[in-house]
Amino acid sequence: MEVRQDIRNIAIIAHVDHGKTTLVDAMLRQSGLFRANEAVVDRMMDSMDLERERGITIMAKNASVRYSGVKINIVDTPGHSDFGGEVERVLKMVDGVMLLVDASEGPLPQTRYVLSKALAQKLPAIVVINKIDRQDARAGEVVSEVFDLFIDLDATDDQADFPIVYTVARDGIAKLALTDTSADLRPLFDQILKTIPPPAAKFDGVLQVLVANLDYNDYVGRLAIGRIYAGAVGVGDQISICKLDGRIEKTKVTKLYAFEGLKQTPIDRAEAGEIIALAGIEDIYIGETVSSADDPRPLPPITVDEPTISMMFSVNTSPFSGREGKYVTSRKIRERLDKEALANVAIRIESTDAMDTFKVSGRGELQLAIIIEMMRREGYEVQVSKPEVITRSENGRRMEPIELTVIDCPETFIGVVTEALGRRRGRMTKMINHGTGRVRLEFEVPSRGLIGFRSEFLTDTKGTGLLNTIFLRWDDWQGMISQRITGALVADRPGPATTYALFNLQERGELFVRPGTDVYEGMVIGENARDVDLDVNVVKEKKLTNMRASTADDAMRLVPFRELSLEQALEFIREDELVEVTPASIRMRKKILASNQRPKGRVTE
Numbered sequence: 001m002e003v004r005q006d007i008r009n010i011a012i013i014a015h016v017d018h019g020k021t022t023l024v025d026a027m028l029r030q031s032g033l034f035r036a037n038e039a040v041v042d043r044m045m046d047s048m049d050l051e052r053e054r055g056i057t058i059m060a061k062n063a064s065v066r067y068s069g070v071k072i073n074i075v076d077t078p079g080h081s082d083f084g085g086e087v088e089r090v091l092k093m094v095d096g097v098m099l100l101v102d103a104s105e106g107p108l109p110q111t112r113y114v115l116s117k118a119l120a121q122k123l124p125a126i127v128v129i130n131k132i133d134r135q136d137a138r139a140g141e142v143v144s145e146v147f148d149l150f151i152d153l154d155a156t157d158d159q160a161d162f163p164i165v166y167t168v169a170r171d172g173i174a175k176l177a178l179t180d181t182s183a184d185l186r187p188l189f190d191q192i193l194k195t196i197p198p199p200a201a202k203f204d205g206v207l208q209v210l211v212a213n214l215d216y217n218d219y220v221g222r223l224a225i226g227r228i229y230a231g232a233v234g235v236g237d238q239i240s241i242c243k244l245d246g247r248i249e250k251t252k253v254t255k256l257y258a259f260e261g262l263k264q265t266p267i268d269r270a271e272a273g274e275i276i277a278l279a280g281i282e283d284i285y286i287g288e289t290v291s292s293a294d295d296p297r298p299l300p301p302i303t304v305d306e307p308t309i310s311m312m313f314s315v316n317t318s319p320f321s322g323r324e325g326k327y328v329t330s331r332k333i334r335e336r337l338d339k340e341a342l343a344n345v346a347i348r349i350e351s352t353d354a355m356d357t358f359k360v361s362g363r364g365e366l367q368l369a370i371i372i373e374m375m376r377r378e379g380y381e382v383q384v385s386k387p388e389v390i391t392r393s394e395n396g397r398r399m400e401p402i403e404l405t406v407i408d409c410p411e412t413f414i415g416v417v418t419e420a421l422g423r424r425r426g427r428m429t430k431m432i433n434h435g436t437g438r439v440r441l442e443f444e445v446p447s448r449g450l451i452g453f454r455s456e457f458l459t460d461t462k463g464t465g466l467l468n469t470i471f472l473r474w475d476d477w478q479g480m481i482s483q484r485i486t487g488a489l490v491a492d493r494p495g496p497a498t499t500y501a502l503f504n505l506q507e508r509g510e511l512f513v514r515p516g517t518d519v520y521e522g523m524v525i526g527e528n529a530r531d532v533d534l535d536v537n538v539v540k541e542k543k544l545t546n547m548r549a550s551t552a553d554d555a556m557r558l559v560p561f562r563e564l565s566l567e568q569a570l571e572f573i574r575e576d577e578l579v580e581v582t583p584a585s586i587r588m589r590k591k592i593l594a595s596n597q598r599p600k601g602r603v604t605e
């Protein structure tokens with residue numbers, strides 16, 4: 001093994017929102033990549049539309065900066081637990097991590113998860129305590145909580161002897177002690193060069209590149225991103241792709257890139273230790289190895305944790321099918337889902353007994369909702385079922401996933417939250433009172449009980465609560481958990497909803513449609529306050545009488561209807577209902593549309 005001093009490879013990992021992407025921004029800015037007056041957006045790495053809209057990172061991405069003659073390749077990762085698979089696989093590209101922790105919130109479930117993955121790969125960590133500018137920052141305490149976390153995760157002495165850097169990512173400031181004065185990130189850059197080992201590899205060995213990420217570039221199409229573990233690669237070289245199924249495919253390198261700042265720059269040749277992107281290879285997937293043409297040596301494939309939740313995706317069978325989307329057939333849907341699974345190792349697609357239905361499994365509701373949202377923006381129509389947890393059987397016993405649920409909320413809500421989680425078979429395991437008026441509660445809850453919990457929780461805590469969950473273990477099936485206890489208001493015939501009909505229905509419960517919305521028989525148009533489904537006529541017109549009717553419509557004041565987002569609709573539906581998703585609409589419907597074929601009765605089991 002030899003080392004090369006001119007490169008460092010590092011990933012930035014943390015719980016959601018602790019400031020990873022903001023810190024990468026500051027690092028890019030300070031490396032002199034942009035002209036002083038050049039306008040650059042915030043959170044530059046969050047380049048996908050959905051990332052910008054939601055303010056979260058969804059996919060891991062590469063960038064690089066140069067400091068003191070050294071190229072630092074940085075991988076920004078998502079912090080939301082649903083995208084944990086992204087973090088696991090990109091750790092294969094790096095020699096160390098920056099573990100970011102919010103100076104007020106301290107370590108949260110995903111901090112633990114990503115740290116455990118980094119420790120398992122024996123990566124050294126720099127602990128970065130970010131947001132020390134917060135009014136409620138408690139940096140000292142947070143450092144000792146982080147230390148406890150390392151110990152709890154069986155870190156080696158070396159790992160637990162981590163350096164600490166304090167930052168205000170938003171202002172681009174880093175310091176080694178809270179009392180230091182500093183105006184930039186130099187202390188952090190210096191610490192990276194000091195702590196993160198330079199890549200070690202066999203430079204004259206047989207070429208081995210593990211593909212850890214895929215990307216697309218408008219000019220050259222698909223890019224396979226990975227680190228060169230051994231050997232070197234140049235444009236024009238003959239190479240082989242070691243496929244996941246054991247096949248070896250020969251091809252030639254036509255385009256090779258390295259990361260410079262936010263961009264991929266064409267290069268002629270790269271050596272072990274560097275992170276590169278290869279273009280022009282159509283069928284290349286995550287986990288495959290690029291190796292020499294005549295002596296192919298595959299690296300162990302990438303494995304990530306198993307999915308915990310699944311949903312059925314099927315062809316839109318509503319009467320409105322094909323009205324708003326471009327792609328509606330099962331073949332199109334299957335192709336799109338397969339493509340997703342190739343770029344996203346934490347997703348699984350399976351066929352089912354029904355020809356036009358596919359089972360899609362992932363790490364959480366958000367991850368699946370993001371896939372649906374991307375599909376509808378691309379012009380797909382699809383209908384999806386209520387998310388279900390994946391169970392397994394061990395020695396003939398049915399097991400289900402249990403999640404550690406960490407809640408941070410004002411003291412006054414302890415009662416409602418405990419009660420709500422109790423109904424969902426949650427057990428409180430810890431309660432910490434910081435003495436600030438807020439408490440931290442920890443529960444063990446079956447994943448099943450958490451489906452649809454988030455919106456209830458936000459309502460219960462008047463938007464002030466923080467909720468974080470993470471897979472803990474498999475355990476015995478915890479028994480029945482009741483779902484939505486209200487029924488649905490279901491349209492009994494097609495047509496446009498009328499003000500008159502909606503006005504008369506609104507006292508029964510909350511409505512999801514506005515006057516003029518086209519409905520069909522079996523479409524869920526509202527929530528019935530009682531625990532039965534109710535077939536209703538929403539297209540009814542007022543009978544014309546001899547009386548002049550001009551004032552009547554004005555007098556009918558409608559309570560504002562509630563337009564459900566995709567995630568809210570997924571949380572709302574019951575087992576006998578579906579969400580219909582098209583580029584223009586999100587509708588909810590009964591699985592069985594015809595009223596006379598639907599079983600009637602109370603919806604509670």
Ligand SMILES: Nc1nc2c(ncn2[C@@H]2O[C@H](COP(=O)(O)OP(=O)(O)OP(=O)(O)O)[C@@H](O)[C@H]2O)c(=O)[nH]1
Nearest residue numbers: 016017018019020021022056057079131168169170
């Ligand atoms: N007060 C304060 N806020 C910060 C600081 N750094 C980041 N933030 C804010 O924290 C929020 C989250 O920042 P991001 O950089 O998107 O966090 P992230 O860790 O990349 O989030 P995910 O990728 O979704 O996990 C943003 O509103 C930032 O402006 C800081 O040093 N101080």
Ligand SMILES: [Mg+2]
Nearest residue numbers: 020021056057
């Ligand atoms: Mg981010």
